[in-house]
Amino acid sequence: MKSFLSVTDASKLEMDRVLARAKAIKTLIKRGRSLATLSGKIAGLLFEKPSTRTRTSFEVAARRLGGDSIYLAANELQLSRGEPVKDTARILGGYLDGVVARVYAHDTVVQLAKYSRVPVVNALSDLEHPTQIVSDLFTIQEAKGKLKGLKLAYVGDGNNVCNSLLLGGAVEGMSISVACPAGYEPNATVLSEAEKTSRFSGGNIDVSHDPVEAAKEADLLYTDVWVSMGDEASKEKRMKDFDGYQINNDLLKVAKRDANVMHCLPAHRGLEITDDVIEGKQSIVWQQGENKLYGAASVLEWLLRQK
Ligand code: CP
Numbered sequence: 001m002k003s004f005l006s007v008t009d010a011s012k013l014e015m016d017r018v019l020a021r022a023k024a025i026k027t028l029i030k031r032g033r034s035l036a037t038l039s040g041k042i043a044g045l046l047f048e049k050p051s052t053r054t055r056t057s058f059e060v061a062a063r064r065l066g067g068d069s070i071y072l073a074a075n076e077l078q079l080s081r082g083e084p085v086k087d088t089a090r091i092l093g094g095y096l097d098g099v100v101a102r103v104y105a106h107d108t109v110v111q112l113a114k115y116s117r118v119p120v121v122n123a124l125s126d127l128e129h130p131t132q133i134v135s136d137l138f139t140i141q142e143a144k145g146k147l148k149g150l151k152l153a154y155v156g157d158g159n160n161v162c163n164s165l166l167l168g169g170a171v172e173g174m175s176i177s178v179a180c181p182a183g184y185e186p187n188a189t190v191l192s193e194a195e196k197t198s199r200f201s202g203g204n205i206d207v208s209h210d211p212v213e214a215a216k217e218a219d220l221l222y223t224d225v226w227v228s229m230g231d232e233a234s235k236e237k238r239m240k241d242f243d244g245y246q247i248n249n250d251l252l253k254v255a256k257r258d259a260n261v262m263h264c265l266p267a268h269r270g271l272e273i274t275d276d277v278i279e280g281k282q283s284i285v286w287q288q289g290e291n292k293l294y295g296a297a298s299v300l301e302w303l304l305r306q307k
């Protein structure tokens with residue numbers, strides 16, 4: 001059973017098919033067509049952390065495709081009283097056609113996939129956020145008409161979103177420049193994997209501590225929160241360390257004139273991004289947010305229809 005725990009679980013061919021199908025599903029849904037590709041399928045959404053977009057988009061996607069979903073708050077399961085993940089996985093796998101899981105430790109999605117015997121979708125872990133990157137790449141294709149050869153500057157924390165962006169951008173031959181404070185670099189294994197992939201795809205990966213250098217001639221500027229879910233204990237230190245790692249009008253001027261601004265959301269205006277930039281003409285943040293629905297639908301179709 002194929003799962004989607006990391007961007008690396010999708011080959012270039014699979015990623016391109018998922019992106020193309022997201023586009024087709026968007027067109028069909030916008031035309032009011034009803035789809036039945038997930039008829040009879042039920043996905044379980046097991047979430048250890050809050051979510052607005054990912055939870056809602058997966059729930060709506062399952063229904064729009066003629067299937068259904070069940071939300072399972074981890075704190076209401078026996079997991080919260082110490083039942084092992086592998087036991088939970090074996091039971092859920094017997095009831096459900098797939099599990100979409102948002103977790104703290106990445107190993108939890110690995111365990112769920114190993115023991116459930118149904119496809120598991122990583123809906124965000126401390127290491128990656130692969131479904132975010134599906135909808136982000138789709139949004140970039142809509143905005144720019146292509147992926148290959150584009151330069152994306154990621155300014156901020158080398159976190160789960162950054163890790164998955166590096167892997168996704170590398171597969172698609174994009175140039176990804178990360179600017180983060182010292183000590184907040186992306187995961188080292190992810191980085192070397194992305195560099196390796198880039199050498200074949202014609203992309204490029206670089207990591208610096210200089211947002212201006214990263215943003216030069218960029219087609220896209222991307223940021224995420226300074227304090228991810230689970231990092232709250234270091235909030236005070238992070239507020240100091242991330243000072244200056246902000247997408248604002250000065251930084252936008254360094255990028256290409258037609259550059260677009262992205263943020264996976266939720267955003268903290270005045271910290272990682274300014275209000276005028278997120279609300280401004282170059283922002284594609286709201287389109288990016290909407291596209292999570294079509295990315296989710298395409299990922300569910302890809303994984304839940306395996307024999
Ligand atoms: N971008 C994203 O994953 O948002 P949620 O936390 O609201 O799901």
Ligand code: NVA
Pocket residue numbers: 124159160161224225227228229264265266
């Ligand atoms: N990096 C953020 C993404 C939220 C969608 C977090 O993990 O909290």
